Amino acid sequence: MSSLRAKIQDVFNEPACEQNRGKDAKARKEGCSKPLIPGAAAGGCAFDGAKIVLQPITDVAHLIHAPLACEGNSWDNRGAASSGPTLWRTSFTTDLTELDVVMGQGERKLFKAIREIKEAYGPPAIFVYPTCVTALIGDDIEAVCKRAAEKFGLPVVPVNAPGFVGSKNLGNKLAGEALLDHVIGTAEPDDAGPYDINILGEFNLSGEFWLVKPLLDRLGIRVRACIPGDARYLDIASAHRARAAMMVCSTALINLARKMEQRWEIPFFEGSFYGITDTSEALRQISQLLVKKGADPEILGRTEALIADEEVIAWKKLAAYRPRLEGKRVLLNTGGVKSWSVVHALMEIGIEIVGTSVKKSTVGDKERIKQILKDDNDMFEQMTPRELYAMLSEHKADIMLSGGRTQFIALKAKTPWLDINQERQHPYAGYDGMVELVRQIDLAIHNPIWRHVREPAPWDCQPGVREELPSTKSETATLHVVQEFAGTTADDFGEC
Known part of the structure; x- marks a missing residue:
């Protein structure tokens, strides 16, 4: 728990956050979000936020170490899409019961669940999420995950973000910390090149990123890892060999972008793929960062040519909607x-x-x-x-x-x-x-x-109907309305 406390404090002191830099030392220690009030809706807890960020990693098994309701309430919470694996669509939970808590069987049950997933599905990795209950009773998921990884020969990643530690946004950042500590940098690609980039904070909602990736493909730019949208475990494990990165949602993974820049010298910028102008500007900035990292400057010309072609097509399509x-x-x-x-x-x-x-x-x-x-x-x-x-x-x-x-x-x-x-x-x-x-x-x-729907109701259009209705709100009034309009059509009421 002390390591989790230190991790939370590190996230609160995020130096890349403009809002955080503007606070004094006392305000910075209070954190990035309002404290949660027990029993009140907080717009999502830290566990929910961590799972939002990591669940779109499609070939990984996501195991929730908690009572059944924690997984039932958080499953399928985003409309992310996958172009291949569907394992992320399967719910895994240890389904902890009161007896397990009383008898101290939580860690044993977690180890058994990891073994069953390994034998039944053979995923490249298993992500394990504790929640409020398992964190409060003191289950050491990091020790269990380490032992299971050694025993079964696959990565077992602890995602230490129980719900009570803070808001959904804090959980987003703790998920990024889990990737930094246990995933990114653990695999070396054999095809790294000067045009490799990472896209951070892109969730591929409704397959959105599939509309952008073809543009990058035409420029010869390869997305080494899109985190987390339509991601694969090995892509993220080798993401440290990208040459540049684009941050789509800084409130979620700014800590991940900053620390990857510090550790592996991957420069990043914040941009958007919404809108014609912003999409064009994002493509320009990606190309410019790659050139600064050693790519051939000719990509700048190809980028401008692509932008000119696509903008002409898009504005032509939009012209039909402008008058309306x-x-x-x-x-x-x-x-x-x-x-x-x-x-x-x-x-x-x-x-x-x-x-x-x-x-x-x-x-x-x-x-x-x-x-x-x-x-x-x-x-x-x-x-x-x-x-x-x-x-x-x-x-x-x-x-x-x-x-x-x-x-x-x-x-x-x-x-x-x-x-x-x-x-x-x-x-x-x-x-x-x-x-x-x-x-x-x-x-x-x-x-x-x-x-x-904006037209008045039929009984507001027929003169004298309201005066004839009984004044009391009773079954008699309802029956009177039904009898009054039985067998009539909209034409019978005329204009209001």
């Missing part, structure tokens, strides 16, 4: 990299941003938003459901882009809504992804269903 969407107002209730990258992407085609959430955004994210919007009033740290509903019901926005938790606010306000978070069904990265995002916004706004 120009001037439309969007409320963006998300966070992190999407808080500025999607804003920039939408404004490129004339859409107006009436507000964007910065709840999960870094200081750098907020500065980018200020440069794009030129108005701090369009940024909000947190907006209550009541405030969101009021804004939408007053028609201050034509559509809301957010996660699934706030979709019903928009639907109650009879306002179009589009999922922009991890549960989304469509990929929005790269040039083609930007076209798809605009297409989905167009479909949502111009869906004819909104014209119908």
Whole structure:
């Protein structure tokens, strides 16, 4: 537990975090997130955050050392996609019971579970996650994992991020520490080259990265490791031989990027693949970093040629949507990299941003938003459901882009809504992804269903009906309405 405490403190003192650097010594020791309140929803615990980062490593067995509910509540929590192995889709848990806790059988049960997974599935590695219960009773998973690795001849990686130590974002960073301590640098590739890069903080949601990778392939740039989207264990183990890296979501894995730069001299930058301009800029910065690390400067010219070709194609496709969407107002209730990258992407085609959430955004994210919007009033740290509903019901926005938790606010306000978070069904990265995002916004706004749901109810259109209804809210009132409108159609009510 002392090693975990030291690891957490190291994450809290992250020097690459702009927000952390701006604090005094006392504030820095308090950590990066608000303390959790027992019994209150915290938006995900450290265990949940660690599993989010590591589960998309598709050929690894992810074993949860905990009671059954810990795995049941966290399984399949992201829409990441795999181009091959499906082992990551199988749930593994030691299913600890009260009797196991009382009798001290936790470590024995964990060792047995590792052996069964090895014999039944033969994965290249097994990741072991403790949770609150197994951490509190003192199970030494690091010792068990070390013994199992020696016994069974495969990597068994302890991911020490029990839920009670902090927030989901802290768990993201602790997962990065586990990769640094036990995975990255443990395998030497035999095909390392001057055009190898790492992509960090990319989850391949709905297969998004598959829209970007072909662009890199055309430039002769190889993705040594995409962490964690559609990743393989050996790719990550040899990620230390990449020449450059791009950080997609700095709030999740900034510590991983910084320490890889320190240990293996892999320079990185933070960028985005959302929007035409940002995608082009990301490709430029990747090429520039590779040239600084020894790649042939001719790649810069090829990159500009590729960008010119792709932008012409993308803008031609978007031209059909501009007359339909120009001037439309969007409320963006998300966070992190999407808080500025999607804003920039939408404004490129004339859409107006009436507000964007910065709840999960870094200081750098907020500065980018200020440069794009030129108005701090369009940024909000947190907006209550009541405030969101009021804004939408007053028609201050034509559509809301957010996660699934706030979709019903928009639907109650009879306002179009589009999922922009991890549960989304469509990929929005790269040039083609930007076209798809605009297409989905167009479909949502111009869906004819909104014209119908905004019309008054039929009984509000027939004169005298409301006066005849019983005043009490009872079964009699309901029966009266049913009898009144039985056998009628919408045409019978006429215009309101």
